[in-house]
Amino acid sequence: MAEAWRGLLSAWKDLRVLAEEYRELDDERVLVLDRFSGQGRASGLDVGEIRTEGAQMFQIRGGKVIKNVAYADRDHALADLGLEE
Numbered sequence: 001m002a003e004a005w006r007g008l009l010s011a012w013k014d015l016r017v018l019a020e021e022y023r024e025l026d027d028e029r030v031l032v033l034d035r036f037s038g039q040g041r042a043s044g045l046d047v048g049e050i051r052t053e054g055a056q057m058f059q060i061r062g063g064k065v066i067k068n069v070a071y072a073d074r075d076h077a078l079a080d081l082g083l084e085e
Contacts, residue, residue, distance in 0.1 A: 012038045032056045033074060
């Protein structure tokens with residue numbers, strides 16, 4: 001998993017993830033609505049030119065993250081979790 005993240009992150013310069021909202025779903029799950037910013041290292045593409053509103057669902061047990069589901073599309077995350085706005 002760490003190698004996959006290194007590969008993804010190395011393609012961007014100044015990549016930032018801003019947590020915009022935290023939602024406690026139940027005793028073990030938290031949904032974090034996030035937004036990305038940054039530029040492609042090779043292309044110069046501003047991440048703002050593509051969809052930047054995503055989400056992360058963390059399942060926590062015993063104070064440790066036991067599962068993380070990353071959603072590139074916030075609407076998909078909300079629909080998948082039955083939270084459509």
